[in-house]
Amino acid sequence: MYAITRTTYIDTPTAVPSTQRSNLRFLAAAAALAVVLLVSLAPLPYAEAPSNQTWRVELAAAVFLLEALAFGNIQFALTSGLSKLIAAFFASFILWSLISAAWAMSFAAVAHHTLLWCEYALFFTLASEILKTRGRSFLLTAFILFIAVIGLVAILDYVTLPDFKSLEKTLRARYSAYGELVITILPLLWAAALYRLRTRSWLLGILPAALGWTAAMLSLSKGVFIAGIIGSLFAFAGAFIFGKKVHRKRLLATACVWLAVTVVVQAGFSIFSPIPATVDYISGKADQTRETSTARIFVWRTTVPLLREHWLVGVGADNYGLVANDGRAEFRKTHPTDPPDEPISDAMFARAHNEPLQVLLELGIPGLLLFAAPFLILVLAAIKLIIFEKRRPSLMFWAAAGGMVAFGVSSMLSSFSVRIVPNGIGFFLVFAFAVHELSRVTSKGWRIRSTVRVPKALVAGLLLIATLFFAVKGFAEYSFAVGDVTVDRSVAATYYSRAAFLDPDYAAAHYRLSGTDLQTGNFPDSIPEIRKAIRGGMGVVLMYASLADCYAKVGDRDGEFAAYDEALRIFPNSVFLRVRYSTELEKASAGEAAAKQLTIARNLDEKQANGWYSLITRGSVQSFYDARMSEHMDAPVDLKPDMAVGQYLDKFPGQ
Numbered sequence: 001m002y003a004i005t006r007t008t009y010i011d012t013p014t015a016v017p018s019t020q021r022s023n024l025r026f027l028a029a030a031a032a033l034a035v036v037l038l039v040s041l042a043p044l045p046y047a048e049a050p051s052n053q054t055w056r057v058e059l060a061a062a063v064f065l066l067e068a069l070a071f072g073n074i075q076f077a078l079t080s081g082l083s084k085l086i087a088a089f090f091a092s093f094i095l096w097s098l099i100s101a102a103w104a105m106s107f108a109a110v111a112h113h114t115l116l117w118c119e120y121a122l123f124f125t126l127a128s129e130i131l132k133t134r135g136r137s138f139l140l141t142a143f144i145l146f147i148a149v150i151g152l153v154a155i156l157d158y159v160t161l162p163d164f165k166s167l168e169k170t171l172r173a174r175y176s177a178y179g180e181l182v183i184t185i186l187p188l189l190w191a192a193a194l195y196r197l198r199t200r201s202w203l204l205g206i207l208p209a210a211l212g213w214t215a216a217m218l219s220l221s222k223g224v225f226i227a228g229i230i231g232s233l234f235a236f237a238g239a240f241i242f243g244k245k246v247h248r249k250r251l252l253a254t255a256c257v258w259l260a261v262t263v264v265v266q267a268g269f270s271i272f273s274p275i276p277a278t279v280d281y282i283s284g285k286a287d288q289t290r291e292t293s294t295a296r297i298f299v300w301r302t303t304v305p306l307l308r309e310h311w312l313v314g315v316g317a318d319n320y321g322l323v324a325n326d327g328r329a330e331f332r333k334t335h336p337t338d339p340p341d342e343p344i345s346d347a348m349f350a351r352a353h354n355e356p357l358q359v360l361l362e363l364g365i366p367g368l369l370l371f372a373a374p375f376l377i378l379v380l381a382a383i384k385l386i387i388f389e390k391r392r393p394s395l396m397f398w399a400a401a402g403g404m405v406a407f408g409v410s411s412m413l414s415s416f417s418v419r420i421v422p423n424g425i426g427f428f429l430v431f432a433f434a435v436h437e438l439s440r441v442t443s444k445g446w447r448i449r450s451t452v453r454v455p456k457a458l459v460a461g462l463l464l465i466a467t468l469f470f471a472v473k474g475f476a477e478y479s480f481a482v483g484d485v486t487v488d489r490s491v492a493a494t495y496y497s498r499a500a501f502l503d504p505d506y507a508a509a510h511y512r513l514s515g516t517d518l519q520t521g522n523f524p525d526s527i528p529e530i531r532k533a534i535r536g537g538m539g540v541v542l543m544y545a546s547l548a549d550c551y552a553k554v555g556d557r558d559g560e561f562a563a564y565d566e567a568l569r570i571f572p573n574s575v576f577l578r579v580r581y582s583t584e585l586e587k588a589s590a591g592e593a594a595a596k597q598l599t600i601a602r603n604l605d606e607k608q609a610n611g612w613y614s615l616i617t618r619g620s621v622q623s624f625y626d627a628r629m630s631e632h633m634d635a636p637v638d639l640k641p642d643m644a645v646g647q648y649l650d651k652f653p654g655q
Contacts, residue, residue: 029072030138034145036060037422041153041178047481049508052350052537053112053318055473057421061119062466068126069459074133076125076454080439082381083128083432084452086374090121093370097317100363104316105323105535108505113317113362115466116421120428122462125454127432136396139429140192143185144208150178151211154218164275172220177416179219181426183228183406186212187235188433190258191399194250206254210261217265217278222293223413225278231406232258238398242386247395295343296353296413303352305330306361314364321350321537329570340604342573345541346641351415358419374431375404381438397437403430476503480512489516500532507536511543514550523553541567541574542644548584557588575601576644579612607634615639620649 039060068074078084094117101110130138154175161167186209193205216228236255240248269277276286284290306315306327315323352358360368382401385391407427411417418424476499483495493516499509511533517526527550534543544567551559564581571577578601585594601609611634614623620636627635636645 026138027141029068030141031145032064032067033142034149036064037142037146037181037426038149040420040422041150041174045481047477048484049480049511051473051477051480051503052321052505052507053109053473054421055470055477057425058112058116058119059467059470059474061123061421061425062463062470065119065122065126066460066463066467069456069463074126075129076122076456076459077129078125078452078454079128079132080435082377082439083435086377086435087121087125087452089370089373089377090117090124093367094118094121096363096367096370100314100316100319100367103313104319106316106319106505108503109318109322110316111469115462115469116424118462119421119466120418120424122454122459123425124428124432127429128436131432131436136192136433139433140188143189143426147182147185147189147208147212147215150175150182151208151215154215158218158275161275168220175215175219176221176224176414177420177423179216179221179224180227180407180410180414180416180420181423182212182216183224183231183410184403184423184426184430186216186228187232187399187402187406188396188430190232190254191235191239191395194247194254194395202250202254206257210257213258213261214265217262220276220278220281221414222278222282223410225282227406227408227410227413229262230409231402231404233402234405235399235402238401239395242392243395243398244392251395291343294339298339298343299324299349299353300357301335302327302331303357303361307357310361310364312364314360314362314367317362317367320352320358320362321348322535324349324537325539325570332570332572336572340573342541342571345571345574346643348537348540349415350537351419353413353415355411355417355419375408378431378434378438385438385441391441393441394437397434400430400434400437403427404434472502476500476506476509480506480509483512489519492516493520505536507533507538510536511538511546514546518550518553523550526550527554527559539570541571541577541641544571545577545580545644548580552584560584561588573604575605575608576612576639576641578604579609580616583613583616606632608639611635611639615645615648620645 036057039057044056069076078087094114097110097114097117101107104110127139157171157174161171164171189209189212190206193202193209196202196205213228213232216224236251236258240251240255243251266277266279269275270280280286302324304327306323310323352361356368356372359371363371382393382397385393404427407417407423407430416423418427479495479502480499483492483499486492486495493513496509496512496516499506500513503509510529514526514529514533517523517529527547530543530547530550534547544563548560548563548567551557551563561581561584564577564584567577568574568581578597582594582597582601585591585597598609598613601612610630610632611623611627614626614633615636618626623633623636627633627638636649639645
């Protein structure tokens, strides 16, 4: 790691590095931080089914912080009273997260959450010290490098795009998470340009911000776009109303540039391009089904029953995905036909798409209060400064506050927030910016002179534990990937077993083990493995169908039908499950029960039910031709979930 400084300092008693060398170290350190934020974007090899908890950016962040501790000529220290008070609540939140292991289903998930928040707290502390002793340039340089890469890569992807429709989901998934980070740091880049006196320098200064805002809009995320507008308006309005008059003319010009970029990108794509603009998704022009919005609302509604039961202490940090189906089943007891279909029944969801809601469920009332306290303290300190002390925070404060507002709005709508590690790191760097800028002009009560230094031994110990923990998860994922490319299934099972041992929460590893057991004829052992996969968060429609298959393989009809009954308590409106259950009941000569299930399926969706029944009983070729002749039946290509269709496709010679 390189020293985070632009000043001349002494490496040894006799050696003084040159200014040029110092600047190179400064740029290298800023670039290293940008790389940490960009790790997820890198084209690194990934397992087909990754671990339940992420590990790549966490590992990179731990290594970065370790190097900063060892070679960065920097301390993890807090000086202002405001930063100390906020850090105290961070520490309390981390401690409460760790305590939740006492009642959580998964200790590994709690450990992941706790170590991740330790990293966030250390980034906040490190940024506070850098801003105090080195100024703003280091973080701003890292942000500009990050924005440059994201912006140029996004534009390059769109310029070289062969077919938008075929890659729409890939593009939106790739950039929507980063869009949240971009809108968090963008106001700081707009504000930094305002300090450039010459017009040419100002225009050059706003280029990174304009590029970043373009990249955020190219993510096509409705939440990112709306949150970005709200955050930017907050930053501009706050700086204009409460900032110094000398900046207002340039501030208005910067706001006009921001507005022009917004209009040009949105109108350009909406009117002149086959690729839709974000406003087209908001209006419904590009997404008339509003599938993502419907699914998000459904997740919120199914979380409410869990909150009623676990409101006091929660279910444990990062344990939401393990109890999500319990909430879904409880919700369906009182809302059996609302909605009439089953949103996201074939996809795992480990997040509530609303960060405060998820914190409340996982850590209860104490966790939510500790989570919210640092932000409330910042708000109260700002109100006290502006209203009662009649002081004016800097433009950079309003920019940082605008970025935090944008992040907060997006966190109420998305599944990303601090659960996506680059977003969390970026947010806490911006948070440190806001605290630093406020502490510079606030009352003496916040500016306590004594410095609190986090002991190096404690920092090193936490980071070494984090490095080991996340590296083990990485090795588990590597073992899983090796198992996937191993031809000999018995040998592959060894790799999957290693992955499951190293990472107990690796639900996909247990699923793979159940599959190898089925392929090698070891049917009884496949059932407990697939049960572990379901308990690990993979309790989707297709997984329950596979569980029923496992029971059928061992000749356990009661177990098979119990698996279908269990699945239908969670997914009562799954046409696929109803029809499949019906066909299995027919095989068991339970005609009345089979007819009942088929009738329910047809009442839910007649075309889907007839299509599935034909596909399961007659095959894909005959179903395809029958669907062309009947308006009461969907063709195989139109059946949902589409991932289930493949197992019923007719096999041809040599296939």
